[in-house]
Amino acid sequence: MGCRPADLPRLATIASRLARSLVPGDLVLLEGPLGAGKTAFVRLVAEALGVSHGVRSPSFTIANIYQGRVTVNHLDLYRLDGEEDEDVFALEEYLTPDAITLVEWPERALHRxxxxxxxxxMDHDTPDTRLVAIEGRDAVVAARWDAAE
Ligand SMILES: Nc1ncnc2c1ncn2[C@@H]1O[C@H](COP(=O)(O)OP(=O)(O)O)[C@@H](O)[C@H]1O
Ligand SMILES: [Mg+2]
Structure with a gap:
């Protein structure tokens, strides 16, 4: 999906479509500056996956795990600053075949x-809208998005 502006209702529609495109085991990276709406988007995706409450920024805990119709891992790597945390968090442990994992600030540990x-x-736009673009890894993944319309 190319870059498009979205207010919150529109973002919910996009999040719901992504949720219908996801399968267990999927990894979703969310890029964009502070306040771009990454956590808001994760909340909407998680709700669309049947998570009823509790989605908030896990900045202080690095990871939140929600139970919806599928397990949803919500990681926020903002506080990782590289080497000192290198041994503390094995991010791969979250990437289990049964869970969907969404990661804010992936650039903090992209190599892992x-x-x-x-x-x-995501990026800032107007006070009430954000720019959103979604990219699937390959044609097979992108086809799920097309089918979820
Ligand atoms: N169209 C929109 N999309 C996403 N967030 C929006 C939008 N309009 C207003 N907001 C507000 O902007 C803030 C985004 O914050 P947050 O999701 O925590 O950003 P990030 O996780 O990228 O730092 C929230 O308070 C949200 O309610
Ligand atoms: Mg956030």
């Missing part, structure tokens, strides 16, 4: 993440 199925890029 396997190739994601999805990259969501």
């Amino acid at each position: 993440l396997i190739a994601p199925e999805w990259i969501v890029r």
